[in-house]
Amino acid sequence: MFLTLQNIQHQYNNEPVLQHVNLQLQANTTLGILGKSGCGKTTLLKIIAGIIPIQVGEIILQNNNINTTPPHLRNIVYMSQEALLFPHLNVFENIAFGLRIRKENNTQVQQKVTALLTQLSLAAHAQKMPHQLSGGQKQRVNFGRALIINPPLLLLDEPFGNLDTHTRAEMQLLFKEITSNYNMASIFVTHDVKEALLVANDIGYMNNGHLKIYANQQAFIDDDITGAKNEMAFWKNVSC
Ligand SMILES: Nc1ncnc2c1ncn2[C@@H]1O[C@H](COP(=O)(O)OP(=O)(O)OP(=O)(O)O)[C@@H](O)[C@H]1O
Secondary structure (H helix, E strand, C coil), rough: CCCCEEEEEEEEEEEEEEEEEEECCCCEEEEEEECCCCCCCCCCHHHHCCCCCCCEHHHHHEEEEEECCCCHHHCCECCCCEEEEEEEECCHHHHHHHHHHCCCCCHHHHHHHHHHHHCCCCCHHHHCCCCCCCHHHHHHHHHHHHCCCCCCEEEECCCCCCCHHHHHHHHHHHHHHHHHHHHHHHHHCCCCCHHHHHHCCCCEEEECCCCECCCHHHHHHCCHHHHHHHHHHHHHHHCC
């Protein structure tokens, strides 16, 4: 198994947030996690990334227990909703950053970044500074920064939340294409049922600190707690 979580529990100030969370993620798979605001999705991603120290449970990545591995040695990239770009670096160098700190040679950096800029439709903006970009372009640069180091595991926390519907749809397709081309596994937190159904292979729903993983998309839709059935009925009515 690529990633296994065993009995993760977490509390803030004696307030339990995660309770006995178990999960198995296969290689090259995207797991979409939905759940009401405040149910603990971000906390779970940050524990996996090592940004929040684990209190109880085990995180096993590619057969290694990484409970105490520092975040920068986990080979995991956590990408939040806000595009955190370096304001003093242009688009090219923002994306190149992860390669520069790994001391990759300049020819390789040029090749990799140029290829990714094209995939992200950012080639024409390579020399712009972050303040000269639109929100959608910033998000794509943020995505490029995460992808350039080819992380085996990508954790995305509402990554397309700030985008208009059209750009969001483009990013969803791009995400699918790139994670499949680069053989990445990912956990994708979203509030959008349609987005989860579109981008994820597996779907989970978090409720009261418990994570339920569904056998398939239909099982997720059929479970009333997820609200997916109502939402799908709504869209069906709208399109009639
Ligand atoms: N540093 C903290 N100290 C205390 N409580 C916290 C802290 N961080 C989060 N919480 C609480 O833990 C709970 C879970 O928060 P978390 O951000 O993980 O939820 P979420 O499911 O990602 O929410 P959303 O969908 O709104 O982003 C919330 O009730 C939140 O108020």
